[in-house]
Amino acid sequence: MIDNFDPGLIDWSRAQFALTAVYHWLFVPLTLGLSFIVAFMETMYFRTGKEEWKRITRFWMTLFGINFAIGVATGIILEFEFGTNWSNYSWFVGDIFGAPLAIEGILAFFLESTFVAVMFFGWNKVNKKFHLISTWLVAIGANLSALWILVANAWMQNPVGMVFNPETARNEMVNFWDVLFNPVAVDKFLHTTSSGFVFASMFVMGISCWFLIKKREEQFARKSILIAGVFGLASSLFLAFTGDSSARTISKVQPVKFAAFEALSEGKKNAPIVAFGVLKHGEKYIGSKNLPEFVFKIEIPDLLSVLTGGDKDAYVPGIIDRVNGNPEKGIMSVTEKSEKGRTAMNYLLEYKKQKENKATERVNILMNKFQEKDFRDNYFRYFGYSYIKVPEDVIPDIYGSFYSFHLMVILGFFFIMLFALSLVFLFNRTIEKQKWFLRIVWYSIPLPLVASELGWILTEMGRQPWIIQDLMPVSVAVSNIGKGSVQATFWIFTILFTSLLIAEISIMVKQIKSGPTH
Amino acid sequence: MGSIQQFIESVFRFYADGFRNMSSWGKKAWLIIIIKLFIIFAVLRIFFFHDFLGNKFRDDANKSEYVRNNILKPGN
Numbered sequence: 405m406i407d408n409f410d411p412g413l414i415d416w417s418r419a420q421f422a423l424t425a426v427y428h429w430l431f432v433p434l435t436l437g438l439s440f441i442v443a444f445m446e447t448m449y450f451r452t453g454k455e456e457w458k459r460i461t462r463f464w465m466t467l468f469g470i471n472f473a474i475g476v477a478t479g480i481i482l483e484f485e486f487g488t489n490w491s492n493y494s495w496f497v498g499d500i501f502g503a504p505l506a507i508e509g510i511l512a513f514f515l516e517s518t519f520v521a522v523m524f525f526g527w528n529k530v531n532k533k534f535h536l537i538s539t540w541l542v543a544i545g546a547n548l549s550a551l552w553i554l555v556a557n558a559w560m561q562n563p564v565g566m567v568f569n570p571e572t573a574r575n576e577m578v579n580f581w582d583v584l585f586n587p588v589a590v591d592k593f594l595h596t597t598s599s600g601f602v603f604a605s606m607f608v609m610g611i612s613c614w615f616l617i618k619k620r621e622e623q624f625a626r627k628s629i630l631i632a633g634v635f636g637l638a639s640s641l642f643l644a645f646t647g648d649s650s651a652r653t654i655s656k657v658q659p660v661k662f663a664a665f666e667a668l669s670e671g672k673k674n675a676p677i678v679a680f681g682v683l684k685h686g687e688k689y690i691g692s693k694n695l696p697e698f699v700f701k702i703e704i705p706d707l708l709s710v711l712t713g714g715d716k717d718a719y720v721p722g723i724i725d726r727v728n729g730n731p732e733k734g735i736m737s738v739t740e741k742s743e744k745g746r747t748a749m750n751y752l753l754e755y756k757k758q759k760e761n762k763a764t765e766r767v768n769i770l771m772n773k774f775q776e777k778d779f780r781d782n783y784f785r786y787f788g789y790s791y792i793k794v795p796e797d798v799i800p801d802i803y804g805s806f807y808s809f810h811l812m813v814i815l816g817f818f819f820i821m822l823f824a825l826s827l828v829f830l831f832n833r834t835i836e837k838q839k840w841f842l843r844i845v846w847y848s849i850p851l852p853l854v855a856s857e858l859g860w861i862l863t864e865m866g867r868q869p870w871i872i873q874d875l876m877p878v879s880v881a882v883s884n885i886g887k888g889s890v891q892a893t894f895w896i897f898t899i900l901f902t903s904l905l906i907a908e909i910s911i912m913v914k915q916i917k918s919g920p921t922h
Numbered sequence: 923m924g925s926i927q928q929f930i931e932s933v934f935r936f937y938a939d940g941f942r943n944m945s946s947w948g949k950k951a952w953l954i955i956i957i958k959l960f961i962i963f964a965v966l967r968i969f970f971f972h973d974f975l976g977n978k979f980r981d982d983a984n985k986s987e988y989v990r991n992n993i994l995k996p997g998n
Contacts, residue, residue, distance in 0.1 A: 419951070434927035448927070466945075466947065469947075469951065470947060472951070473954060473955050474951070474954060477955075477958060477959060477962060478958075481962060481966065481971075484962075484966065484967060484971035485971070487971065487973045487974060487975075487976075488971045488972060488973070489972070489974075490976050491974035491975045492988075492989050492992050492993065494975075494988040495985060495986075495994065496989060497973060501939060519939060521936075521937060523939025524935075524940065524948070525937065525939065525941075529936065529939070570990070571980070571986065572986045573986045573987075573989040573990040573993065574986070574989075581992065633975060638981055699930070749994070752993075752994060753994055756990060756991075756994065777967075851954075880992070881992055883974045885974065889970060892970065893966065893970045893971075896966070896970075900958075900961060904958065907950075907954055911927070911947055911950055914947075915947055
């Protein structure tokens with residue numbers, strides 16, 4: 405049945421989801437970060453009582469409001485797509501996806517209808533303390549709201565805390581805490597929210613630099629740079645720390661993705677980390693899949709072994725190890741995983757047949773089989789490999805994974821440098837004179853967003869062919885619907901989101917040009 | 923009872939005043955929100971994004987059977 409699906413339908417469904425997610429993510433990071441920056445600024449106003457801080461707070465709060473209004477509800481479309489285009493997947497994941505999304509929906513509704521209203525309507529109507537608390541609650545609530553979405557996404561990268569029920573054909577949550585504290589979820593939440601903080605900091609700093617270039621609102625700009633510079637530097641350092649932690653986790657739970665974004669074809673001891681390099685078509689193949697090699701690379705000796713194994717002599721498995729297996733290192737091949745996956749698949753097939761034959765006793769035995777820990781850990785966890793036709797199908801796009809990862813990391817270090825320099829220039833009172841620096845920061849506003857999108861591209865494309873790691877490939881997840889409908893909505897979304905983006909930018913530019921109110 | 927009514931009235935006044943005295947960017951933002959929600963719920967949801975399994979089957983047992991058949995490979 406799956407084989408009968410039009411490959412074009414899968415590609416269009418993926419393209420539509422990618423488009424929606426990428427556009428949605430244009431709005432989210434600014435909400436996550438700017439909410440905290442505004443809260444810091446209002447705290448300064450609350451503590452000092454200076455009207456200048458109130459003016460600063462209200463200006464950035466206005467930009468936060470514009471972004472919030474344009475971005476709100478764009479994520480709902482992703483939920484529509486799950487139910488329409490990805491119905492096999494949506495049913496298969498069961499309440500694991502539903503519960504976090506429901507919590508997110510309820511939290512977002514109460515947050516948006518109460519505290520955001522106090523933020524914007526409450527100036528001079530509620531007392532200063534309550535207003536400040538509301539602003540902080542918006543910041544905390546917006547970030548907690550992101551937590552649930554990221555927990556759901558993390559489960560797709562590393563499915564835990566569930567048991568598959570062959571009767572309902574769904575995964576059922578058996579341990580909420582395993583799902584919530586999934587190591588991928590923890591890393592993802594910290595890394596993703598801090599990337600939003602970095603973008604918001606660059607946004608505030610870039611616009612403030614524009615005011616300095618124009619020799620307007622200089623005191624306002626300096627104070628804004630102070631808050632954004634400190635928050636941005638702390639966030640970008642934390643981002644590097646959480647990025648490192650994420651990579652270590654990926655090396656354990658998604659080892660092929662890890663080897664792909666390091667472009668590590670062959671495993672080795674004393675593995676260097678490639679700071680940057682250029683790939684070309686290589687001489688080695690796994691089946692029909694070419695393994696690229698470096699035209700040139702800048703590398704730091706032994707560092708990959710140290711980071712992943714804690715020792716410079718630690719062996720770091722490459723793509724070949726992960727696909728062909730390496731018994732010496734205890735690494736199972738894809739072929740072995742496929743056999744285990746097929747065993748699980750055969751049990752499910754037998755369950756179906758026995759149920760049709762009304763063989764109740766055997767049905768109960770098979771039902772219990774899916775609950776057994778040994779079966780879950782050694783067979784069902786490889787269920788998705790039963791669909792893999794040739795071992796090299798588990799290798800994601802190596803070029804895309806490598807470049808998206810390395811560009812993201814390079815940009816991350818660039819941001820640390822910019823935030824640090826901004827504080828140096830601010831404290832030695834020369835920032836207005838550093839025209840080159842002001843221009844670089846102004847032009848760098850979109851770069852954290854680019855880095856953030858690269859991170860998502862790596863996350864999602866590096867996971868291919870899986871929609872749920874090791875359990876379900878993308879090709880099995882899709883609904884059997886008409887390709888034309890998916891194509892139509894793809895173009896509707898393109899127009900809708902582009903219009904929203906143009907509206908956001910034009911309203912924002914107008915507000916920025918008019919400057920803070922007096 | 924009276925205090926609850928007063929509270930509800932004050933909350934209502936708070937929102938009403940807020941909307942009445944909204945800045946021009948706020949009004950534009952609300953217009954965009956309303957248009958966007960209309961497109962999402964009245965156009966996309968109704969005409970393009972049906973609940974695939976919900977429309978096809980009435981009960982969960984049938985949905986389960988359909989998905990189970992889908993995830994079992996052909997030829998098995």
